[in-house]
Amino acid sequence: MQFDAGLTGDAAALARAHAGVLARLPATVHAFILVELQKWPALFPAEQRYQRALLDELSRRPGPELQAAGAGIARVEAEAGIGRIGSREPARFQDDAQARLRARRLLAPWREEVDRFFRTIDPAVEAQLFPADAPRRLIVQIYSREIAVQPDKVWSRFKDVGLRVPLDLQGIQGSAPFLRALLAASRPDAAGPGLLAAAAASSGLGPLDTWIVEAHEALHELWGRTPASGDAPAGLSYDRLRGYRDELMRALYQRIQSGVESPQAFAAYARSLKIAPGAEAMFPASDLLPAFVREVLLTGNGTLFVNNTFVEWAAVQALRRAQPRILLTRFGVRDKLKPFSSLLLFSQPRATDAIPLIEDPVGSFVDVEQLSYYIWLNAEKSAAYRSRTLYLFLAEGIDEMLAIRPDAPAGPASRLPPATLHDVCQTMAAWLGTTVPGAPGKVMSELT
């Protein structure tokens, strides 16, 4: 199949270098790769690395082996008459192919064959991208103090995973002191918390190597003011994005009012919106972030309306696409749904129409237990994180944390002595191969 992808720059060079193998692939896989290459400028570096490694691996495979790997897809394609599709533009071809597969009830078999194909290829690609000595990663998930955490039930999804570590909070009350102690942020500082600054300095981390995703703003406030571009991690706050969210909702609602042909047409309209978040809405780690946020808000179920859903979905997408070395999430309390508010979500009644917001700290606890678990599950699906990530789960004001270290046996809290938040901070630093200079605390050897 000959496609006209209109590629330029690095993407065009990559496609040229691998033109031979691309032509030998089943047409739907060929089109899929070209569509990804068309997005090249909008891809995160990790995504670009994957595409390069994938094409390298495909080119390395002997012809018969590659043919055997794709034989199942080719068979389904033939059955669906994919070869008779006239379009040469890859995205259009994909749409036409999907329509044919659906019409012939071959979508499910095709998906199975595609999964089978990538199960054959991906292990080698992942081995290339993430060798055994690849850098360690850190994911910290925090429940805000306002969530009604039930200490006897917290992190209940992790029954047989990780270590329960008792914490000595040393009388620390409130979110800000908790976070400052945990991350070695003695005061709001444009350079950010000591832990992240130390990790960045010792490992040469770039802005997209550290992500902060939160429902409210407490983590962002550790920087004092929005840091300059280049100094900042990728920071997303549901609260700080409020103006942008409102703008998106207004546009969507106007569309609803003017009439929508179908949910699909509505989704297409949403994708076409050119609204961008303001400069103050996020840490300006990269030009890629506005498009990332837009996609999270428009394609993630509930991300426009539920703060913790936004945190989870944005975190999962960041793990999948940007693959940061460090990810900090902080869940908060969501508001209760208003009467029939699920039906009026876009309507934005005037202030005088508004029903007072009521927080749901009990329901939020149930929600975040599930959502934090999903972030962990999704991270563990990725070779970037599996077997090389320390996961810490903390709840502000709760004197216990859950730590999941690769290959470490699960155990009860009593096995470890209480640790201070400073100890946890130095332990995270040690896991990342550094120390936080001038900060108190000692490393917990059980976790490093």
Add this chain to the structure above:
Amino acid sequence: MTLLDSAAHLRRRDALRVLAACIADWWLPRGAFAQRAPKPRRPDRRVIVVTFGGGVRYEDTLAPQGWVNIPHLATELVPQGLVYPVARYEGLTGHFNSTGALVTGCRQDVDAYGSEAPVTPTIFELFRKAHDLPPEEAWVVATNKSFSLMGGSKLRAFGDPYSANVVLPKQLLIETIKSAVSTDAGPGVEDRQALAERMMTALDEGYEGFGWKVFESGRSMGADLKASLSKSLLDYFNDPTVPTSGDELTFFMTKEIMNRLAPSLLVVNFWDIDIAHYGAYSLYLEAIRRTDRLVHELWQHAQALPQYRDRTTLLVVPELGRDGDVVGNGFANHRSGDESCRRVWVVALGAGVPKGAGTERPIRTFDVAPTVARMLGFKMPECEGSPLSELAF
């Protein structure tokens, strides 16, 4: 005291009840009116199919760890009836197609958002055609607004003349409120009279625009009732303590239909559970508990009505499951096609159902339609399922 005055004294929590009563009174044909239809050969048996709609996971409901979410089913209804804990839905895992499979006994592959009718005959059409019954005998009451075409197939020999009445109660309420608050220049609550007028205007518009399909027409609502309804709507919209549930409205409408018309065949689609798409697990569980309660109350209501007592079979079934945790985003979705979004269950109770029984025999949701057919005495020529043999017909 006028209706308007009495409405003013209602507690806000009762607003929905008043609203539903008014709506029902407005459009439902009265029994006497319905009797103008040709004399039906009506079977003695009644069947109510209730979907635990929106999709629930087995682990969140009928599995032991899920019983806490379905206390009425687990401790009161299941002991009275027969449970099939191993049921499977085979087909596209969207709401319309999976519910379409329930009412046709066949796999459906039509537009997921309800712009197309099922491609094989529904139990409503077959039932009405076989017994020459009027439209009042078969109803779909649905919270899911895409179900307006669920009552009949697109087949020439069937379709409209034999379809069920399809009622989307929530849609009426939604459209009314949306219309009232939708424009920047529109009225706000500081101008309640104007808002009330707009609401009444909206309510005066055709049902079809709201997705309703009502065979009887020509009924109108009195001015007092309209004013009362508008005030109830205002109270409802501005009261954070009233239930947020569209299923409550569906439940109320179902009772009204049972009270006034006592149809032989009723499919009730609860759908609040689909709030799971917003990623809030607590709201999903809350919706499951609400559905559990409403199913129980519906059964109690049926037992309280002479037309239904001792002659009604209730079938409770989720139309599909939801994704397992290891797939995608777990409970939030149901499109992966994994086992978790196919594994469901069926609970049957009432007439012809052995009490306190259960069978591990695997069944399929395709079996529901032919079971209904056997109970109500009509044939299903095109059907992938088989009648549930454990039930007495």
